[in-house]
Amino acid sequence: MRVPRYHRIAEALRERIRDGELTAGERLPNQRQLAHQFGVTLMTLRQALEVLEREKLIDRRHGLGTFVAAPSIDYDILALRRFAGDLTALGEQVTTRVLGNLFGVADRRVAAALGLGSRARIVAVERLRLVDGHPMSLQRSFLPPAVGEDVLKSDLTTTPLRQVLELKLGLPITRARETVAAVRLGPREARELGCAAGVPAFESERVSYSGARAVVFDRVFIPGDRFRITRELTYEQQA
Amino acid sequence: MRVPRYHRIAEALRERIRDGELTAGERLPNQRQLAHQFGVTLMTLRQALEVLEREKLIDRRHGLGTFVAAPSIDYDILALRRFAGDLTALGEQVTTRVLGNLFGVADRRVAAALGLGSRARIVAVERLRLVDGHPMSLQRSFLPPAVGEDVLKSDLTTTPLRQVLELKLGLPITRARETVAAVRLGPREARELGCAAGVPAFESERVSYSGARAVVFDRVFIPGDRFRITRELTYEQQA
DNA sequence: CCGACGTAGTGTTCTAGAACACTACGTCAT
DNA sequence: ATGACGTAGTGTTCTAGAACACTACGTCGG
Numbered sequence: 001m002r003v004p005r006y007h008r009i010a011e012a013l014r015e016r017i018r019d020g021e022l023t024a025g026e027r028l029p030n031q032r033q034l035a036h037q038f039g040v041t042l043m044t045l046r047q048a049l050e051v052l053e054r055e056k057l058i059d060r061r062h063g064l065g066t067f068v069a070a071p072s073i074d075y076d077i078l079a080l081r082r083f084a085g086d087l088t089a090l091g092e093q094v095t096t097r098v099l100g101n102l103f104g105v106a107d108r109r110v111a112a113a114l115g116l117g118s119r120a121r122i123v124a125v126e127r128l129r130l131v132d133g134h135p136m137s138l139q140r141s142f143l144p145p146a147v148g149e150d151v152l153k154s155d156l157t158t159t160p161l162r163q164v165l166e167l168k169l170g171l172p173i174t175r176a177r178e179t180v181a182a183v184r185l186g187p188r189e190a191r192e193l194g195c196a197a198g199v200p201a202f203e204s205e206r207v208s209y210s211g212a213r214a215v216v217f218d219r220v221f222i223p224g225d226r227f228r229i230t231r232e233l234t235y236e237q238q239a
Numbered sequence: 240m241r242v243p244r245y246h247r248i249a250e251a252l253r254e255r256i257r258d259g260e261l262t263a264g265e266r267l268p269n270q271r272q273l274a275h276q277f278g279v280t281l282m283t284l285r286q287a288l289e290v291l292e293r294e295k296l297i298d299r300r301h302g303l304g305t306f307v308a309a310p311s312i313d314y315d316i317l318a319l320r321r322f323a324g325d326l327t328a329l330g331e332q333v334t335t336r337v338l339g340n341l342f343g344v345a346d347r348r349v350a351a352a353l354g355l356g357s358r359a360r361i362v363a364v365e366r367l368r369l370v371d372g373h374p375m376s377l378q379r380s381f382l383p384p385a386v387g388e389d390v391l392k393s394d395l396t397t398t399p400l401r402q403v404l405e406l407k408l409g410l411p412i413t414r415a416r417e418t419v420a421a422v423r424l425g426p427r428e429a430r431e432l433g434c435a436a437g438v439p440a441f442e443s444e445r446v447s448y449s450g451a452r453a454v455v456f457d458r459v460f461i462p463g464d465r466f467r468i469t470r471e472l473t474y475e476q477q478a
Numbered sequence: 479c480c481g482a483c484g485t486a487g488t489g490t491t492c493t494a495g496a497a498c499a500c501t502a503c504g505t506c507a508t
Numbered sequence: 509a510t511g512a513c514g515t516a517g518t519g520t521t522c523t524a525g526a527a528c529a530c531t532a533c534g535t536c537g538g
Contacts, residue, residue, distance in 0.1 A: 042524090043282070043522075046490085047521085182441045182462075224420055241529075245492090302500035303501060
């Protein structure tokens with residue numbers, strides 16, 4: 001698999017930041033110097049910096065220089081609870097039923113999220129979560145084959161997927177990006193969840209990363225009458 | 240004020256999309272043609288497309304072409320306080336239309352949230368938020384009479400409610416509690432929002448506090464095809 | 479004292495082109 | 509039928525350089 005040079009450069013700089021070789025607030029060498037060090041043109045180097053800026057790892061300031069960004073202050077730490085994850089905290093009886101496994105070809109959206117080629121083979125796991133015996137959510141997890149094949153050897157009925165990834169494969173989830181949409185439930189999903197097709201539902205799509213590596217893509221459906229997102233917000237005084 | 244050419248190009252394309260000259264899913268001319276049309280090099284044109292892709296207005300697919308993306312706006316629930324600001328940062332034009340004011344009796348749910356008696360009189364404000372001229376959300380705000388009467392003297396078209404509360408009444412919002420549900424849109428809401436009754440939508444209910452005092456209850460409807468909630472999650476290493 | 483101006487150092491925009499990589503779709507051999 | 513392969517059309521990566529724009533910080537004239 002061919003990796004563009006600007007990706008390699010971004011990765012090299014990412015590593016330096018992660019290892020503390022470049023610390024928060026520190027100014028990097030100027031772009032021309034960096035380009036020379038990496039043996040590329042200014043344009044190519046700038047593509048690498050573009051990537052890092054989007055990741056909020058650096059901060060470019062016209063006329064001043066390029067700086068290592070301060071690690072973002074996380075309100076997210078308060079939001080550790082995953083959308084459909086630990087409902088057990090609510091004191092309910094949660095069980096998981098594995099509906100099926102599948103080896104197939106990734107759809108475009110999933111492949112893109114996992115950083116795979118669009119023809120990549122993929123492992124899919126479908127689970128139904130029941131709270132007090134009633135279906136609560138339908139979850140489809142997609143994994144790259146390298147990861148997925150090992151996961152299938154585990155009993156997901158008793159072991160959470162997160163735990164399998166962390167303990168058996170050494171891939172702890174460190175970061176995730178989730179988007180939630182309001183959709184109409186399709187006939188297939190409605191049947192599994194035991195409700196009428198077309199009812200409003202949440203659809204959550206989540207990519208989870210172990211370090212820089214995307215290890216699982218989850219798509220979860222939850223009927224709207226069974227779930228509410230709740231959030232406590234505090235407003236800081238802004239200067 | 241110097242505006243880079245790639246910004247002008249992005250703006251020109253943005254306009255074509257907004258005006259419906261380019262519709263969702265449509266393929267744009269290829270990059271070499273576009274570059275020629277705008278009289279710039281491929282690299283410059285690509286910078287413009289980069290901007291639009293970050294704004295999720297287009298979708299570039301290697302080997303296939305560049306397509307107008309399906310409209311969808313990300314709503315970062317963690318950055319709630321800058322809702323309007325975030326949208327404008329995406330280059331969208333956000334306007335507010337006040338549909339009406341009302342003095343009436345609070346419904347039980349609203350009264351309870353605001354800590355009022357169930358027969359308490361209340362002031363209601365209904366606003367429609369438009370993004371680039373298209374209805375995006377319908378918001379009903381309920382305020383206790385003491386607060387509401389002063390609010391009604393302000394022009395909510397130009398001044399955010401938060402700002403009125405803080406600057407004119409000395410009631411900065413310090414805390415809020417929000418719950419989000421997936422619901423079917425009612426006929427009245429659907430009409431205001433210009434979509435079909437019954438489509439899936441987000442319904443957000445939020446109580447905002449200034450110190451210990453509940454000052455406003457908001458209920459917002461957002462059609463599901465126009466919004467996605469996004470969350471960035473980070474998992475801490477557990478010791 | 480202090481505002482105007484210049485200058486060094488930095489990031490930003492842009493050119494003109496070449497080579498590469500991915501996707502769909504047809505053709506051909508099996 | 510069906511699988512392998514080629515090809516046209518598309519987006520992607522990269523080069524080598526030039527000119528521009530912003531910021532801080534000095535120096536100079538009032």
